[in-house]
Amino acid sequence: MKCHSYTDFFSNLANESNIKIIESLKTGPKNVTKISNETEIEQSATSHRLKKLVNCNVLNVERKGKERIYSLNKETITPILKLVDEHVHKKCKTCWIKEKEN
Template sequence: MDKLGVKTFFFAISDYSRFSILAALMEKDLSVNEIADAVETEQSNVSHHLACLLNCGFVDVRREGKMRIYSLKDEARPIVGSIIKHIQKYNSEIIACDIANKEYISRVIK
């Protein structure tokens, strides 16, 4: 397994904001501000994330008037789809992980 590939893949997709952007783009193409609304964060932050997702080959851009419209790449669709499907299916099991939610935190925070 290629370490750089694995790390880069997860770097790009595993941030909640970035994954939410991809999930939002599963539905339809969106402008930056539409994404900011959908994901409930600042425009500036969305732009930073989009630059990453663009570089990582997850999305495409086109211009429409004064807006830049982002779309999910076809190759990214199955990944995002399958992950969403899995999380929906195993949500309760996943949530039951108290390390990610409490233990680790409390171990660190004390």
């Protein structure tokens, strides 16, 4: 259930839904409903994904009334994403990592 390996961690970044959620949370902490709406991942699926992301310390949760507020774990995922993004921009001109389409 906990995140034990190198591969366990990376599998979170190898999943489209998870990336969407992470992207969504870059603009700030949000509750499940809002995440679900923004990402267009249905509620139940969103909860399942969120659980995994928390288990791997990618996200934090805190309760606020009947809601649960999820946020990026700045100590872990943010620096890694930053490093990877930098690398993508600096080193990969003919890039095999496509920029996220917006």
